[in-house]
Amino acid sequence: MGDGVRYERLTDIVKLxxxxxxxxxxxxLDEIQEEFGVSRPTAERMRxxxxxxxxxxxxxxxxxxxxxxxxxxxxxxxxxxxxxxxLAELESAAETLARTxxxxxxxxxxxxxxxxxxxxxxxxxxxxxxxxxxxxxAEGLAMRAGPRPRLDRDLLARLREAIATCRIVEVRxxxxxxxxxxxxxxxxxxxLYGNRAFLVGRTGWKNQDMRLWRLVNMxxxxxxxxxxxxxxxxxLEAYARRSFGTFQEEPVDVVLRFTADxxxxxxxxxxxxxxxxxxxxxxxxxxxxxxxxxxxxxWHLVTWGDSVAVEQPAGLRQLLVEMCAALARHHGEPNE
Numbered sequence: 001m002g003d004g005v006r007y008e009r010l011t012d013i014v015k016l017x018x019x020x021x022x023x024x025x026x027x028x029l030d031e032i033q034e035e036f037g038v039s040r041p042t043a044e045r046m047r048x049x050x051x052x053x054x055x056x057x058x059x060x061x062x063x064x065x066x067x068x069x070x071x072x073x074x075x076x077x078x079x080x081x082x083x084x085x086x087l088a089e090l091e092s093a094a095e096t097l098a099r100t101x102x103x104x105x106x107x108x109x110x111x112x113x114x115x116x117x118x119x120x121x122x123x124x125x126x127x128x129x130x131x132x133x134x135x136x137x138a139e140g141l142a143m144r145a146g147p148r149p150r151l152d153r154d155l156l157a158r159l160r161e162a163i164a165t166c167r168i169v170e171v172r173x174x175x176x177x178x179x180x181x182x183x184x185x186x187x188x189x190x191x192l193y194g195n196r197a198f199l200v201g202r203t204g205w206k207n208q209d210m211r212l213w214r215l216v217n218m219x220x221x222x223x224x225x226x227x228x229x230x231x232x233x234x235x236l237e238a239y240a241r242r243s244f245g246t247f248q249e250e251p252v253d254v255v256l257r258f259t260a261d262x263x264x265x266x267x268x269x270x271x272x273x274x275x276x277x278x279x280x281x282x283x284x285x286x287x288x289x290x291x292x293x294x295x296x297x298x299w300h301l302v303t304w305g306d307s308v309a310v311e312q313p314a315g316l317r318q319l320l321v322e323m324c325a326a327l328a329r330h331h332g333e334p335n336e
Contacts, residue, residue, distance in 0.1 A: 022118030026068030262307035
C-alpha cells in the first residue's frame with residue numbers, strides 16, 4: 001500500500017474520531033460505511049483504529065436497536081472554551097445559507113460545528129446543548145432581501161441570555177410612531193432577522209398578543225432576575241412565515257408571474273419559505289406563496305420592474321401599479 005493510501009486512511013481515522021467525539025448520539029457501523037464509502041469489515045477496522053489510537057469507546061443507548069459508539073477521550077479536545085452562543089451562531093448561519101440556496105456552504109459550516117463540538121468535554125457539551133437548541137429555535141429568519149442594520153453585540157448577547165433563560169428583559173425603547181422614549185419590560189420569545197431586526201415578545205399583560213420590537217430602537221437592555229412561563233404553543237417559525245419580511249399582518253395567497261426573460265433569475269430566488277414554482281408552456285414562471293406584509297412585497301416587486309405581474313391578490317396588484325406610477329413621476333420631474 002502506497003503512502004498516499006496510508007495518509008488518506010489516516011485522515012479518515014482522524015475525521016471519524018472527531019465525529020465519534022462530537023456527536024452525543026455516537027456513530028454506528030452503518031454510518032461509517034455510508035460516510036466513508038467503505039465495506040463492513042473496513043468500517044469495523046476504522047472503529048477499532050480510533051479506539052486503539054484515541055482511547056476506549058463507549059456504547060450509547062439508543063432506541064434503534066443499533067450499536068452506537070462514542071469517544072470520550074480528551075485526546076482531541078482543546079483548552080479554548082466554546083459557548084452556546086458561538087455554536088448557535090454557526091447553526092443559524094448554516095440555516096441562513098441553506099434557505100438561500102447555498103447548500104454546500106451550509107454543509108461546510110455544519111461540519112465545522114461538529115468538529116468544534118468534538119473539542120468540548122462531555123459534561124460541558126451536555127450542559128450547553130439545551131442552550132444551543134433554545135437559541136437556534138429562538139432566532140427566526142425573515143426571508144427578505146436587502147441591507148441589514150448594524151446591531152449592538154452587547155444588546156444581542158443580553159437578549160439571547162433572556163430568551164434562553166426565560167427571564168424578563170428591561171429596555172429603553174424609542175417608539176417610531178410617536179418618537180417617545182419609554183421603559184419597557186418584555187417577555188422575549190425570539191429574534192427575527194431580515195432587512196430589519198426585531199425582538200418577538202410581549203409585555204406580560206393578560207391575553208396580549210405577540211408584537212415586534214425593533215432592535216435598533218432599543219438601548220440600556222438589562223436581563224432581570226424575574227422569570228416568565230413561556231407559552232408552549234408559540235412557534236416562532238410559524239409566526240415568521242406569516243409575513244413577507246418582518247411586517248406582521250393577516251396572510252394572503254400571492255400569485256406572481258415572471259416573464260420568460262426573468263424566469264431564470266426568479267427561479268433562483270427565494271421569495272418566501274412557503275413558495276411553490278411552476279414553469280409555464282410560454283416560458284414564464286408562476287410563483288405562489290402565502291404571507292402578510294403587502295407593503296414590503298410591493299417594495300420588493302418594484303425592483304423587478306416589468307418582469308413581474310401580480311395575478312393575485314388584487315390589492316397587491318393595484319398597489320404595485322400605483323407605486324410604479326409614483327416612481328415614474330418622481331424620476332420624470334426636472335431637477336430644480
